[in-house]
Amino acid sequence: MARSTRRTFLTGSMAAIGAGFAIGGTKASGRILGANDTINLAVAGLNGRGGAHVGEFSGMEGVRITHLVDPDIRTFDKRVKQVSDRSGNSPKTVQDIRQVLDDPDVHAVSIATPNHWHSLMAVWACQAGKDVYVEKPCSHNIHEGRVAVEAARKYDRIVQHGTQSRSSRSWAELAELSRSGKYGPLLVSRALCYKPRNSIGFKPTGPAPSEVDFSLWLGPAQDHPFHENLVHYNWHWFWDFGNGDIGNQGVHQMDIARWMIPGPTYPTRVVSLGGRFGYEDQGETPNTQITVMDYGDTQLVFEVRGLETGEYRGEKVGNILHFEEGTVAGGKFYPKGSDEAEPLVEVEVERGPGDGHFGNFIAAVRSRKKEDLNAEILEGHVSSALCHLANLSYRVGEPRSFDTVDEALGTDDVARETVGRMCEHLKDDNGLSLDGMQYRLGRNLRFDGDAERFINDPQADELLSRDYRAPFVVPETLA
Incomplete structure (x- = not known):
C-alpha cells in the first residue's frame, strides 16, 4: 500500500483544530462541563441508526442537539422535526462534518454514518476536542480501529462504542x-x-x-x-x-x-x-x-x-x-x-452510570472517566x-x-x-x-x-487497511 495514500491529512481547518482542547470543554470555553451544564451535540448520519441517536439524545435533560449532519439534504427535514418535537430547539443542518468540528460550542459528536466513515470521523472529532459516540462497528478495517483508540487516548476523549448489550x-x-x-x-x-x-x-x-x-x-x-x-x-x-x-x-x-x-x-x-x-x-x-x-x-x-x-x-x-x-x-x-x-x-x-447506553455515554462525558463507559472504544475496536x-x-x-x-x-x-x-x-x-x-x-x-x-x-495483511482517498485519510499513526 502506497504510504502517500495513508499519510495524515491535517491541513487547513483540520490542522487548526488538531489538539489543545481543555478536558470536558472546548478551545474557546476552556472550562470543564459541570453537572448542570448543557452538552451540545451533533448527530452525523441521519438514516437508520441516526434516527435512534436523534431520538435518544433529543429526549435527554441537559443535552441539546445543535447540528444534524448528512451528505444527503433529503434527510434533514424529518430529523429537524424529530428534534424540534422532542426538545423544542431547531438544530442547524450541514452536509460536511468538518463545519461542525470547527465550532467550539459543540462538545460531542454522535456518529451513525456508513461504516467506512466511522473511524475517520471519530479520529477527526477527537482531534477537534469533541467526545464521541460511534456506531458499530467502530471501523471498516482493523488498522483504522486501532487509530481511533490512539486518538481517544492522545486527545483524552470519552469515546463510546454502539454495542448496547454492554449496558x-x-x-x-x-x-x-x-x-x-x-x-x-x-x-x-x-x-x-x-x-x-x-x-x-x-x-x-x-x-x-x-x-x-x-x-x-x-x-x-x-x-x-x-x-x-x-x-x-x-x-x-x-x-x-x-x-x-x-x-x-x-x-x-x-x-x-x-x-x-x-x-x-x-x-x-x-x-x-x-x-x-x-x-x-x-x-x-x-x-x-x-x-x-x-x-x-x-x-x-x-x-x-x-x-x-x-x-x-x-x-x-x-x-x-x-x-x-x-x-x-x-x-x-x-x-x-x-x-x-x-x-x-x-x-x-456493576454497570456504569447513566440511563441506558446513550445515557451512560453522557454520564461519562460529565465525569471525564473512561472507566465509566460500558463499551469504551478499545472494547469496540x-x-x-x-x-x-x-x-x-x-x-x-x-x-x-x-x-x-x-x-x-x-x-x-x-x-x-x-x-x-x-x-x-x-x-x-x-x-x-x-x-x-x-x-x-x-x-x-x-x-x-x-x-x-x-x-x-502478506496477502491477508494487505487487507488490514485500505487505500484512502485524500483528503479523507486515516493516518498511519498519530504523531
Missing part, C-alpha cells in the same frame, strides 16, 4: 458467570445472526441526485459510480463501504461472544467459509457464513444466515454458551444430557476487529465444490456439526441443490494479537 445487566451477569467457572470451562461461545436479507437486485449507475454530495458520502473510499444500492442502506453488502451482516447486526453478537470468553483478547487462528446463495444480485458480501476462532480452551463460532431459516436452540439473533456441564440459551441453563431448563446461578455485577478477521479469512479464500464441504474445517466436531446444519439449511429451508454449487473456503489464518498482524501472510 445490559443480564449480559454482564452472564459474562461474570462464565468467568466464575460455576458451569465448568466454556467450550464454545456461539453467536447467531439469522436475519433474512432479500436480494437487492441490480441498480444502474448514473449521476447522483442533486441533493446528495456523493463525493462527501464516499469519503475515505475510492471513487465509485453512484447507484441506488449504495444510498442508503444496501451499502452494507459492498466491501468498500460495509462489512456484511457479521459486521452489521452481527457485531453485537460478536461482542457478546467475545465478552463471554475469559482470558485472551484475540484468537490465535481464524477460518471462515460461506457464500452469497439463493439469488444473484449486486451485493458482494456473503449472506451465509460460518467462522471459527481459536481461543485455546474455547472456540468462538459465528453463524450468519441471510436466507429463510428456523431457530437454533430457540435463537435466531443471539448467543449460546456451551459449557462443560451444560448449555446456556435464552437466559436459561440446560444441564448436559437434559432438555429441562434451570434458572441461571445468580451473580453480582477489538470486537469490530473480530468481524474483520472473519471477513479477511473469507476474502483471501478460494471457491470450492460443496462436494468437499464435509472436510472444509477438518475433524473438529463442533465445526463439522455447524457446517452440516448450514448445508441442511440451504437444502431444506431454501430448496437449494448443492450439486454443482460452490462455496468460498477461507484461509486458515494465524493472528498475532499483540501486533494486530497475521503471521506469514
Whole structure:
C-alpha cells in the first residue's frame, strides 16, 4: 500500500483544530462541563441508526442537539422535526462534518454514518476536542480501529462504542458467570445472526441526485459510480463501504461472544467459509457464513444466515454458551444430557452510570472517566476487529465444490456439526441443490494479537487497511 495514500491529512481547518482542547470543554470555553451544564451535540448520519441517536439524545435533560449532519439534504427535514418535537430547539443542518468540528460550542459528536466513515470521523472529532459516540462497528478495517483508540487516548476523549448489550445487566451477569467457572470451562461461545436479507437486485449507475454530495458520502473510499444500492442502506453488502451482516447486526453478537470468553483478547487462528446463495444480485458480501476462532480452551463460532431459516436452540439473533456441564440459551441453563431448563446461578455485577447506553455515554462525558463507559472504544475496536478477521479469512479464500464441504474445517466436531446444519439449511429451508454449487473456503489464518498482524501472510495483511482517498485519510499513526 502506497504510504502517500495513508499519510495524515491535517491541513487547513483540520490542522487548526488538531489538539489543545481543555478536558470536558472546548478551545474557546476552556472550562470543564459541570453537572448542570448543557452538552451540545451533533448527530452525523441521519438514516437508520441516526434516527435512534436523534431520538435518544433529543429526549435527554441537559443535552441539546445543535447540528444534524448528512451528505444527503433529503434527510434533514424529518430529523429537524424529530428534534424540534422532542426538545423544542431547531438544530442547524450541514452536509460536511468538518463545519461542525470547527465550532467550539459543540462538545460531542454522535456518529451513525456508513461504516467506512466511522473511524475517520471519530479520529477527526477527537482531534477537534469533541467526545464521541460511534456506531458499530467502530471501523471498516482493523488498522483504522486501532487509530481511533490512539486518538481517544492522545486527545483524552470519552469515546463510546454502539454495542448496547454492554449496558445490559443480564449480559454482564452472564459474562461474570462464565468467568466464575460455576458451569465448568466454556467450550464454545456461539453467536447467531439469522436475519433474512432479500436480494437487492441490480441498480444502474448514473449521476447522483442533486441533493446528495456523493463525493462527501464516499469519503475515505475510492471513487465509485453512484447507484441506488449504495444510498442508503444496501451499502452494507459492498466491501468498500460495509462489512456484511457479521459486521452489521452481527457485531453485537460478536461482542457478546467475545465478552463471554475469559482470558485472551484475540484468537490465535481464524477460518471462515460461506457464500452469497439463493439469488444473484449486486451485493458482494456473503449472506451465509460460518467462522471459527481459536481461543485455546474455547472456540468462538459465528453463524450468519441471510436466507429463510428456523431457530437454533430457540435463537435466531443471539448467543449460546456451551459449557462443560451444560448449555446456556435464552437466559436459561440446560444441564448436559437434559432438555429441562434451570434458572441461571445468580451473580453480582456493576454497570456504569447513566440511563441506558446513550445515557451512560453522557454520564461519562460529565465525569471525564473512561472507566465509566460500558463499551469504551478499545472494547469496540477489538470486537469490530473480530468481524474483520472473519471477513479477511473469507476474502483471501478460494471457491470450492460443496462436494468437499464435509472436510472444509477438518475433524473438529463442533465445526463439522455447524457446517452440516448450514448445508441442511440451504437444502431444506431454501430448496437449494448443492450439486454443482460452490462455496468460498477461507484461509486458515494465524493472528498475532499483540501486533494486530497475521503471521506469514502478506496477502491477508494487505487487507488490514485500505487505500484512502485524500483528503479523507486515516493516518498511519498519530504523531
